[in-house]
Amino acid sequence: MQRPTPLPASTPPARPAWSPDEEIAFTRIGPPVAVPEGGPGDPDETAPIEPLWHDVPDDAVRPIPFAPAAESAPDIDPEVGVRDVWAAARARRRALRAEVRRFTARQRRRRMLWIGVAAALVLLVLGTLGAAYSPLFAVERVQVVGTSSLDAGAVEAALADQIGVPLPLVDSSAVKAALIQFPLVETYTLEARPPHDLVVRIVERTPIGSVQSAAGYTLVDAAGVALSTTAEPPAGHPVIDVTGGVGSPAFEAVGTVFRALPDSIRTQVTGMTATTANDVTLDLGGPGTSVVWGNADDSEYKAVALESIMAARPPEGVSSYDVSSPNAVVVR
CATH class of the missing domain: 3.40.50.11690 (Cell division protein FtsQ/DivIB)
Structure with a gap:
């Protein structure tokens, strides 16, 4: 396998010779300027400074054409005021609130259901307590049970001050003070039997x-x-x-x-x-x-x-x- 032959080196193009007799005019925007003898490469000579727009005719200046935007901006009504802006903002807020209500309707129904159940329970408890502490459940009869040697009638007479007292408000201290005068009473318990009975269960001493x-x-x-x-x-x-x-x-x-x-x-x-x-x-x-x-x-x-x-x-x-x-x- 032979190595390829290298390409020949490229030769830069020859620079044209400068002739001092030639006159080259450099044209910018203004009128042509004559190059003095010696050529533009003469280091001892400089070109005169001319203003950029010197002696430029009016027809030489062309206005730059305006490029239209991709989309034209919406027309703005010059008669729209602050009140109209506020009204639009309020309408937007109302629409937003309506959307929120629509998406949270199920949650609100569930919350209202629980609130209703809790309110019903509270009313039931308050009604029960109100009825229990009212004269509708007052003591009308004291019944003594569990006695053999002790006179039950005497015990009932000693507890007569509890007649008319609502069952939840029966004073256990007053009952104890009344029963302590009977030595045969070893222990006792109170039992409320709505609507009007108070039962006293006595265990006698042996x-x-x-x-x-x-x-x-x-x-x-x-x-x-x-x-x-x-x-x-x-x-x-x-x-x-x-x-x-x-x-x-x-x-x-x-x-x-x-x-x-x-x-x-x-x-x-x-x-x-x-x-x-x-x-x-x-x-x-x-x-x-x-x-x-x-x-x-x-x-x-x-x-x-x-x-x-x-x-x-x-x-x-x-x-x-x-x-x-x-x-x-x-x-x-």
Whole structure:
């Protein structure tokens, strides 16, 4: 493969020779100017300075034609004023508001629905409260339930000041002050039965026996609360003889033992004695049988064991039952 032959070097065109005898006229906008001898390349000569528009005829100046715009500007009515501009702006705002209302109509309907539901609930609550606190729901009858030893009529008479009071406004402090005068009342609850009934549910104290004192025989419950005082021992309740009085550990143990007894045995007990919390003894009535109980631990278990042995060995032929150890009951 042969290398291509290089192209011949180009020769610049020859500059024409300058002839001093030639006269060249340089024409600008003005009249022709004669070039002096020596030619334009003579460094010692300069051309005279002539004004640009010197002796230019009027017909030589041509005006530049105006190029029209691509789109003609809209005609402006010279009679449009500020009020017309304001009116157009207001019309535009009204149109914008109308579009906004049209696109938010569903949201506004949903909001109005929720507002209506909330308003209905508020009116319902206000109406209910207004009716409840009005004389339409005032107390007309006080009903006492749950009493056995206590006189229900006396309790109702003590609460007569609540008649005419709206059920929500019944004063619980006044009810407590009225019931505190009845020692047999252990606890109570108030129940409103619209439109006019107030129910008082009472839990009475359970007396465990009577304690002898200088005033006579005082009936007490397991907490040592005095219920009544009589000159003779109350019928149907055992006489309690403990060391240290109603505030001692011996009395607390006696109360625990008596409340653990079944009704079949409780009605046979005529006396309970204790010097300490560990030597509780029960006296059974007619046959004169005693029950050695010991302390109050496992009283429910001891009560079941005593009931079983009494069914097998009645008290008439027994002088004592010892249930201090319920797994090994001793009968004498």
